[in-house]
Amino acid sequence: MNVPFFRVDASGNELRYVREVLESGWLTSGGRVLDFEAAFAEATGSKHAIAVNSCTAALHLACEAAGVGPGSEVLVPSVTFTATAEVVEYLGGLVRIADVDPITGLLTPAIVEAALDAHPEIACVIPVHLTGTxxxxxxxxxxxxxxxxxxxxxVKVVEDAAHAFPARHSDGTPVGSPVGSVACCFSFYANKTITTGEGGMVTTDxxxxxSRIRRMRLHGIDRSAWDRHTRIGAAWEYDVVAPGYKYNLTDLAAAxxxxxxxxxxxxxxxxxxxxxxxxxxxxNREEFALPAVESEADSHAWHLFVIRLRPESGLDRxxxxxxxxxxxxxxxxxxxxLHHxxxxxxxxxxxxxxxxxxDTWFEGCLSLPLFPSMTPAEVDAVAGAVETVCVRHRQPAG
Structure with a gap:
């Protein structure tokens, strides 16, 4: 049986909602984006949710709003997608790479504390909620x-939660709810836990x-096109208050x-x-370690299921x-x-x-297929294939 790494599930109201947008005559940022923002804010327990066209855009806007600029030093974990660091470079800042916990791949309070003590000039930290943890x-x-x-x-904090919807913190509150960070950034890329094809969201209280992120996501304009379209009377006038970006999400994607x-x-x-x-x-396999089983308080998003091959197994990833x-x-x-x-x-x-x-994480990590429409037969096929490869390598040569 062939099992892909990921398969999109669009078995709900996706086609219906997209058709409604097409029939409405308004395709870009409008009423559906507002609906999506309101629903996501409610789901995450946040006061504001601002939709954008990628998590990269979300991180860029959040860091800009947090004051990251030329010369700002920002601490970023080495185990993350390059976008986490790229947004710092966009703003003229300096990326300072940190090591991670070898078991989880995450930044820990101890790692952050040591980095800030060694480099007090660090202005911002971007923790990455890797794999959905x-x-x-x-x-x-x-x-x-x-x-x-x-x-x-x-020191300010901007959360990279590209993997982490709908994860929860250890106290049961949703990732994206107010924990003291400037903002929390989510991804709706095609293989994420929910998708818009391409898209992202910033939550903040x-x-x-x-207000800054809303303006900067669309060229620094002080009024959205939807606001101008729906206003009665002379609605064309607007001002540009800052040199912003083209990061808005469309109603088609929001649908x-x-x-x-x-x-x-x-x-x-x-x-x-x-x-x-x-x-x-x-x-019970000895060749690799599995991700920890979540506790009752913690709520893993299970975006990824990462096994870690043990060095003593002799298996090359x-x-x-x-x-x-x-x-x-x-x-x-x-x-x-990143440091590679x-x-x-x-x-x-x-x-x-x-x-x-x-390095330890990278050398042994391998993500297995994990998506909602996986059938029990597909899950067993993956597990069986993993067992087969392990058994092959335990047999003596010849």
Whole structure:
């Protein structure tokens, strides 16, 4: 059986809502975007949700609104997609790369604290909620979270939650709700937990930040085209208050997002069930470690299911992936660390000791298929293929 790494599920109201937008005669940012923003704000417990055309745009706008600019130093984990660092470069800032926890691939409060102590000039930190697991943002007086560490030093935080809808923090609050960060940024790329094809969202409880992002997402114009279109009377007039960007989301994309959001709880439950089945089938394998089972308080989004090959297994990750491909199983790697990338070797500040934990993560990580429409037979086919490859390598040569 062939199982792709991902398959889009558009089995709900996607076609109906898109058809309604087409029939309305208004295709760009308008009423459907407003509806999508309101529904996403409610889902995340945030005061404001601002729709944009990618998570890269979301991060760019959030960092700009947070005051990142020429010369600003921003701490970014090495295990993330390059966009997390690129937005800092767009704004003229300096990317300072940090190592991660070798088990989760996440920034930890201790890693952030050590970096801020060593480099007090850091102005902003971008924690990445990798795979759908939330970083430890808030803690206690004896065990502070990332926000606590940053607040004590006057450092701003912008969350990269591209993988993390609808994850929850350890206190049960949704990722995207107010935890003390400037803003939280989500992705609706094709393979994310909900999709608009391409798209993103910024959540914040700060009125001034929200206002700045709304204006900057569409050329710095002080009034949206939808506002001008729906206003009675002389509605053409507008002003440009800053040199902004072309980052607005269309009503066509928002229509898809609304349909996806309606099924987000069911989709997450499906992902959780698939992860549980993987644990059931593969939990006793010695060759690799599985992602931790979520606690009752924590709520993993299960965007990705990442196994980590143990060095003592003797298995090479790339060979392992290629053998799975010959058995019809799609896989991926999340991610090649930033400090391995040519551009960041030139432009970023990398720790003198390197990022050994990120190296450990990268050398062993492999993402297995995980999407809501996976059938039990497909999940078992993936698990069976993984077991087959492991057994092959345990047999003596010849």
């Amino acid at each position: 939330a970083c430890r943002m808030r803690g206690t007086s004896g065990s502070p979270g990332i926000i606590d560490v940053c607040e004590a030093r006057g 700060d009125d001034a930040i929200a 898809i997002g609304l349909a996806q959001l309606e099924r987000s709880d069911a989709s997450r439950d499906a992902r959780r069930g698939i992860a549980a089945r993987y644990h059931e089938r593969l939990g 790339n060979d392992f992936a290629e053998e799975l491909a010959t058995l019809g199983i799609g896989t991926s790697v999340h991610y090649k660390p 990338m040519s551009v960041w070797k030139k432009l970023a500040e990398i720790p003198e000791t390197g990022c050994p934990n990120a």
